[in-house]
Amino acid sequence: MAIRFEARGSVHKFGDNIDTDVIIPARYLNSFSEAELASHCMEDIDKEFKNNVKPGDVIVAGKNFGCGSSREHAPISIKASGISCVIAESFARIFYRNAINIGLPIIESAEAAKRIAAGEELEIDFKTGKIKNLSTNEEFLTEPFPEFIRKIIEKGGLLASL
Amino acid sequence: MAMTATQKILAAHAGLREVHAGQLINATLDLVLSNDITAPVAVNEFHKAGFERVFDPSKVVFVLDHFTPNKDIKSAQNCKQLRIFAKEHGIGHFYDVGAMGIEHVLLPEKGLAAPGDLIIGADSHTCTYGALGAFSTGVGSTDAAAGIATGNAWFKVPSAIKVVLTGKPNEDVSGKDVILHLIGLIGVDGARYRSLEFFGDGIQYLSMDDRLCIANMAIECGAKNGIFPVDDVTKTYLKERVSRPYTAYEADADAEYDETIEINLSTLRPTASFPHLPSNTHTIDEIKTQFGKIAIDQAVIGSCTNGRMEDMRIAAAILKNKKTAPGVRVIVIPGSQEVYLGCVREGLAEIFVSAGAAFSTPTCGPCLGGHMGILADGEKCVSTTNRNFVGRMGHTESEVYLASPAVAAYSALRGYICGKEEF
Numbered sequence: 324m325a326i327r328f329e330a331r332g333s334v335h336k337f338g339d340n341i342d343t344d345v346i347i348p349a350r351y352l353n354s355f356s357e358a359e360l361a362s363h364c365m366e367d368i369d370k371e372f373k374n375n376v377k378p379g380d381v382i383v384a385g386k387n388f389g390c391g392s393s394r395e396h397a398p399i400s401i402k403a404s405g406i407s408c409v410i411a412e413s414f415a416r417i418f419y420r421n422a423i424n425i426g427l428p429i430i431e432s433a434e435a436a437k438r439i440a441a442g443e444e445l446e447i448d449f450k451t452g453k454i455k456n457l458s459t460n461e462e463f464l465t466e467p468f469p470e471f472i473r474k475i476i477e478k479g480g481l482l483a484s485l
Numbered sequence: 486m487a488m489t490a491t492q493k494i495l496a497a498h499a500g501l502r503e504v505h506a507g508q509l510i511n512a513t514l515d516l517v518l519s520n521d522i523t524a525p526v527a528v529n530e531f532h533k534a535g536f537e538r539v540f541d542p543s544k545v546v547f548v549l550d551h552f553t554p555n556k557d558i559k560s561a562q563n564c565k566q567l568r569i570f571a572k573e574h575g576i577g578h579f580y581d582v583g584a585m586g587i588e589h590v591l592l593p594e595k596g597l598a599a600p601g602d603l604i605i606g607a608d609s610h611t612c613t614y615g616a617l618g619a620f621s622t623g624v625g626s627t628d629a630a631a632g633i634a635t636g637n638a639w640f641k642v643p644s645a646i647k648v649v650l651t652g653k654p655n656e657d658v659s660g661k662d663v664i665l666h667l668i669g670l671i672g673v674d675g676a677r678y679r680s681l682e683f684f685g686d687g688i689q690y691l692s693m694d695d696r697l698c699i700a701n702m703a704i705e706c707g708a709k710n711g712i713f714p715v716d717d718v719t720k721t722y723l724k725e726r727v728s729r730p731y732t733a734y735e736a737d738a739d740a741e742y743d744e745t746i747e748i749n750l751s752t753l754r755p756t757a758s759f760p761h762l763p764s765n766t767h768t769i770d771e772i773k774t775q776f777g778k779i780a781i782d783q784a785v786i787g788s789c790t791n792g793r794m795e796d797m798r799i800a801a802a803i804l805k806n807k808k809t810a811p812g813v814r815v816i817v818i819p820g821s822q823e824v825y826l827g828c829v830r831e832g833l834a835e836i837f838v839s840a841g842a843a844f845s846t847p848t849c850g851p852c853l854g855g856h857m858g859i860l861a862d863g864e865k866c867v868s869t870t871n872r873n874f875v876g877r878m879g880h881t882e883s884e885v886y887l888a889s890p891a892v893a894a895y896s897a898l899r900g901y902i903c904g905k906e907e908f
Contacts, residue, residue, distance in 0.1 A: 340673055344874040349853040352522045353559035367876040387674035393609040395526055395625035418679050421625035481627050482534035
């Protein structure tokens with residue numbers, strides 16, 4: 324399944340160092356059902372997230388998003404929640420790889436992460452790296468994916484691209 | 486062009502004479518590791534992508550260590566699936582209950598990691614093997630699946646931080662205190678995407694178990710890997726474990742580093758990380774003067790960070806002929822069958838049980854809030870594990886304080902977080 328190259332949705336905002344233990348607590352790692360993982364996504368930091376999230380929504384966070392364990396269940400639970408993109412000041416490296424590998428688009432942009440507020444509506448073009456804040460009319464130009472990552476995403480994930 | 490030790494290993498495995506920081510490479514893998522949480526996802530991806538064969542069954546390791554001996558039916562089903570896969574594909578290194586250990590204690594013991602190797606593992610603490618001069622790093626299940634299928638993985642060549650360790654540490658300072666101090670200095674993302682390369686005359690005073698502990702927690706400051714030079718301590722450790730030839734890589738004298746951090750080991754003090762970040766560090770003296778007696782409900786001694794023989798010996802020496810404090814649950818978990826047997830043979834098992842501690846079969850168990858020591862709301866635990874994030878060991882209102890086996894053992898006796906000064 325290839326990802327779409329645009330996204331549109333409203334923002335759920337989080338702080339720095341959002342670790343994979345709060346994204347999907349280990350007590351749920353005995354399952355890899357996407358629906359079940361989604362039903363516990365962000366549970367230990369925002370109990371209402373699973374009720375508030377709508378398809379297409381965007382997570383915007385601070386530094387070092389996804390730090391901690393290598394559990395791929397973390398990006399899977401975010402993607403299965405309907406989140407179309409995660410924008411952060413920076414990402415922990417294993418989470419970054421995992422997100423790309425399962426086809427969850429992520430954008431590293433300190434400026435966008437700082438200026439975008441909770442509840443705002445965004446439109447994102449992954450081909451150009453342009454983020455448009457529909458609520459404030461602000462635009463952020465970010466680095467588009469490098470060629471080899473675009474290839475992985477176009478093929479629908481790392482394994483399909485091999 | 487001058488290269489770091491990490492870059493040399495990556496270049497050698499990419500068939501290149503040299504690589505530079507930022508370069509994307511495709512490299513061959515010497516070993517691919519996965520566990521009972523990450524391997525089921527990897528196996529499903531492997532099948533979904535239509536792969537039929539493992540690239541080299543002798544280079545694939547499955548360790549059933551996180552939720553084992555199985556804590557519930559779902560975990561049991563996952564392990565069953567892995568047993569079937571391992572049998573079908575002739576996985577060379579399959580470690581089940583009774584033979585297994587916590588993966589990062591087990592692999593060095595079994596001689597599966599050697600200097601110069603390139604190892605990936607679907608577990609973030611795979612960076613442990615840098616203690617032996619290998620390049621090893623944590624990945625997710627999809628990367629592991631691709632590695633299992635093809636024997637290759639892509640990497641972005643990292644730049645590095647040079648960490649120079651000088652001086653001789655005091656007796657009550659261990660590898661755990663060194664790495665907690667470093668994480669406290671640079672923060673949980675201080676080495677993000679980068680290598681930590683260790684140098685200096687202080688390394689000679691660090692045992693292999695100290696180094697394994699330090700490299701293990703490189704990920705807790707965001708590092709891609711942490712790597713030690715290969716010296717006599719390494720060679721002695723490898724002598725009885727690794728019979729195949731290996732290559733010890735040394736950084737070029739003029740290799741470029743983003744920054745240099747110098748730590749004089751002789752000035753370090755026993756250190757603990759307060760909730761809810763490993764970088765939230767305080768020395769044992771600061772704890773006493775600034776926080777007083779932080780009462781604990783539980784002490785955990787074990788994990789891939791501190792579940793080795795030396796850790797057990799340190800804890801046992803402190804607990805010998807003593808009783809743990811009333812109301813404190815003390816859980817000792819040797820990191821492997823070999824460590825467990827060592828505890829039995831050396832009489833440590835008897836010391837732990839006589840002191841009032843629970844003595845468990847190897848498991849990751851409580852470290853990640855899996856089983857064998859989950860915390861209730863409001864409870865505090867001093868633990869020799871590696872993470873103290875919100876909810877890591879149980880309830881979101883519980884607290885984990887990371888420390889060395891010595892501090893955990895002293896605290897277990899007094900009932901509050903302390904070092905040897907309280908005795």
